[in-house]
Amino acid sequence: MADNEESDGGGDSSITDQQLDDFDTNRGDSSASEISSATKEIQRSEPNDPANDPLFIREGDEDGSSTPIWADRDLLSIGTVPGPDRIVGRDTEIKSVAGEIRHLVHESQPNHVVIYGETGTGKSLVSRHVSDRLVDTATARNVPAASIYVECKKNNTETRVARTIARALSDKSGSGIEIPRVGLGSAEYYDYAYDIIDEYYDGLIVILDEIDMVDDAEGLLHELSRAREAGHTDAYIGIIAISNDIDFGQKLNARVQSSMRTTDFIFEPYQSDQIEQILEYRRDAFQDGVVQDGVITETADRSADEHGDARKAVDVLRIAGDIADDNDAEVVSADHVDKAVKRAEINRVKETIESTSPQSKLVLYTLGRLTGSNNRRFRTSGIYSQYETTCGDVGADPLSYDRVSQILSTLALMGISESHQIGGGHKQGVYLEHQLIKDKDVVMKAVVESDERLSELHNGTYEI
Template sequence: MEDSIFEPYLAMKAIFKKDRDILRPSYIPENLPHRERQIKQLASILAMALRGERPSNVLIFGKTGTGKTATVKYLQKEVEKAKKWSRVDYLYMNCEVTDTQYSVLQNLGNRFIEDFDERIPFTGWPTERVYNMLREKLDEERRVVVVVLDEIDKLIYKSGDDVLYHLTRINEDLKKAKVSILGISNDLKFTEFLDPRVRSRLSDEKMVFPPYNAEELKDILGQRADLAFDDDVIDESVTSLCAALAAQEHGDARRALDLLRVAAEIAERNNENKITDRHVLRAKNQLELDCVIEAVKSLPTQSKLILLGIIMNEEMGATRMTTGDVYSMYKQLCRRTGMSILTQRRITDLISELDMLGLVSARVKSFGRGGRTKEIQSSVPALETRRVLERDELLSNVKNFRLKFQTTLI
């Protein structure tokens, strides 16, 4: 083995002790630090179900990464443990995936149908028939069914509140079974889009999951780091730094865990045997870049052209552009790509949108005698952004295009 080219790698200690999934959002740890109060409160509501009664419907609100999904999945395990003495079905559903009335009812119905041939098909039945099948199957036994609708706001925005109307009044049609709903949302405003009757039925109880502070995030990370790494592969300051960075944003545990996981992956990729603060800072940059790239990818083509123009102008040395500069190079790019040219007013709006997304910065600048203009700069890394933009087929023939350079001096 001595001369093997693999030797240095084999001699090294692995960064991850066990599987790296421990740091992924889907992993549910044995206990959830700093969610004891919320778990207790939900348990007291769900305890009704174990006694055979219908628990209140509950709506949970909280920003991303505040442990909402982890908490309801944790409770699912607990309910399943308690199942020996009672008939409770705890059905979890993510409404970002299951996002229509039909698919929600179909999905729920099929959980009570064992025989494959009897299953409700993915499409094709009238909704009424799906609902009736669900009701019939539910009511075959005396049981309490807790339906967890995670990301419920996505369902409402996509498909309206009909499905909640049906689900919250289904108990009137049931003789043996009882159904209660636990809805989860990142967005406090979505209830404004509900029919008042649905809203009041759905929110017997409301809970808010507050963002975590840096100390709390540190505990959450510490628990995971102990599972994922041996002590000697991680600097002591690493979890504090990840926690502090995530707390600066909005106290998002997912963000904190992402920082830790990516930092570890960077250390691993560079064949280093210890995760340090330096890796965390690089992880931060990488995650920010991933975010920018996602935002750029999903822009409408006209906005992509504007952004591309700004970047191309900057590559030729322009640092600050006026709206007029941006418009003139935008027009050149439209001619080149064969896209229709929008009005300058419309382009001004699209620039403001890019500004709001944080992809460009547009500051109003006044100069003598009451003149005002915008000073526009890109806020994205040019090379990576350009690479993403050029992948758009509609923009492919700007690759080797040179803009006619003319900017106004501000």
């Protein structure tokens, strides 16, 4: 096994400096054919072909089809909707959602659906799977239909969602209508969408994934749910809204609740044997025999730790494969899984703090810096003075004490730290203590990788 030198899967690769030098030397000198095995067509053509730049393409993988580890890495991409034979333990949910929207096939109004559940419980997968199948059936029965999938996290205003729907419809229908990217309001984008729908479709399913991220979800749902009755379109529109936040329904104001009746489902976390099965069904992402015994079980166990989260499991297995691959290992081992779990946690924290301000990152970094191995708690005042030092280190102007305590409460809301109220007894003052709840090294690495100034401070990387 040649996998003992990896750091953390952060992309250390097998390219040697020599190979890169060779490539540079060969550029523009077509006579110097240093590249050894002339078996691959693409290699024979041009020794310095940019198609074979060793910075990106491995020796021996010039046709790019696979690697000694991977047979089909895409199978473990989160966006991939796996075929029905790879879907585990969601038969009931699939049938239930299908039962609500099936009316579309008979040219009648589908029910609107809201799906709640924690991350990685198959909400996106089931929604896309059922909608795709419905569209196929409807179309085969001469009811032209389409389904549109909107990631609301990336389209977090009503205008952006409307634009995404309009542009996706234009693409799918092949209408050739150019829809402007900027300068229009939601009303204009809806108009584009309705024009295309009426010309090409009788039915439409709109999946609004992570709808709780949209600023004006009420407006959006109100518009789409009554488009037909308001005479904007003749087509039947069914909505599948997905939310990680169970309180979302209550937050929708009365206006929407009265005009839009929904059927709600809650997806429960997977059991650890279901997670194991999900991964087992994707084993063919790897070359035969490279996944060592116990690796899939280990990945499933470690991912079912908090709650049965299939996303985490799929992520960890893919990252473990990447680490093995990057290190030219012959097999994927438990050791790779171990490193992948860390990496996946770091990626998650990075995702969580992605949208926070640069100052919040400095506060989080400060808390991480203060935290020793035994994860101590710190008073706001202690954090604040250390925060001033951090600001000095990176050349930032410190915020006020009050702003920093607000940031500390936000970090707690995001689930990265927690705050405890201390004191309040006889003649005592009340103060707060703050503590990381994620692993200190994971937080430090994530925050250093998310902020340029901090990463400079650490010479580019935080070693753990």
